[in-house]
Amino acid sequence: LQRLIDDFIKESCEEIFLTAEDCLAWAHAHYDQLVSGEKGGNLLSKYSLSGRFWLNQPALDFLGATIRDISGEADDVDPELDCVMAFLGAGMIAAPFAESLASKPEWTTSYDLLAWLEDRSHRDLAAFELAEPRRYVFEAEPDKVRLIMTKVEAFGENPQGLGKITRTMFARDLRRTPRPLSERERSRA
Numbered sequence: 001l002q003r004l005i006d007d008f009i010k011e012s013c014e015e016i017f018l019t020a021e022d023c024l025a026w027a028h029a030h031y032d033q034l035v036s037g038e039k040g041g042n043l044l045s046k047y048s049l050s051g052r053f054w055l056n057q058p059a060l061d062f063l064g065a066t067i068r069d070i071s072g073e074a075d076d077v078d079p080e081l082d083c084v085m086a087f088l089g090a091g092m093i094a095a096p097f098a099e100s101l102a103s104k105p106e107w108t109t110s111y112d113l114l115a116w117l118e119d120r121s122h123r124d125l126a127a128f129e130l131a132e133p134r135r136y137v138f139e140a141e142p143d144k145v146r147l148i149m150t151k152v153e154a155f156g157e158n159p160q161g162l163g164k165i166t167r168t169m170f171a172r173d174l175r176r177t178p179r180p181l182s183e184r185e186r187s188r189a
Contacts, residue, residue: 011039043159098149112134
């Protein structure tokens, strides 16, 4: 994740010019890379999409650690935050897409997070604590799998392709759907 941030800063600094002439000289020197999209694209989009799709779990780990640090709970266990971060990690589809779409991560929770997400009263997640933990499996719906893989084939899994994919889909379509584990699935595990 740090390397991604460093690369973003480096590439951003390479595209800062003191004069219009310097900018034009750079553009002439990098013409082929500009045409291919390797350079000159929206760097914020390129790096945020790379973080979201290629470094999904490290980005979530960093987010969780930052939230703990800001809240003053950096060394403490926070079961509510852990629940949300594990939910996000299990639900988000990442690159490489074929592998991610085929996986079916499981998630065990002590909170009814799904009810909390639907609740519009802004109550704390603690109000949704369960008497017993529940287990879920996250799966990509077949229609989503086909749609995503069609777009991957058309646009690719590079930053430019990811940008095109995300501009043509809703964010909710890039998530797996949780469903409770069946009795049979629970007994096999």
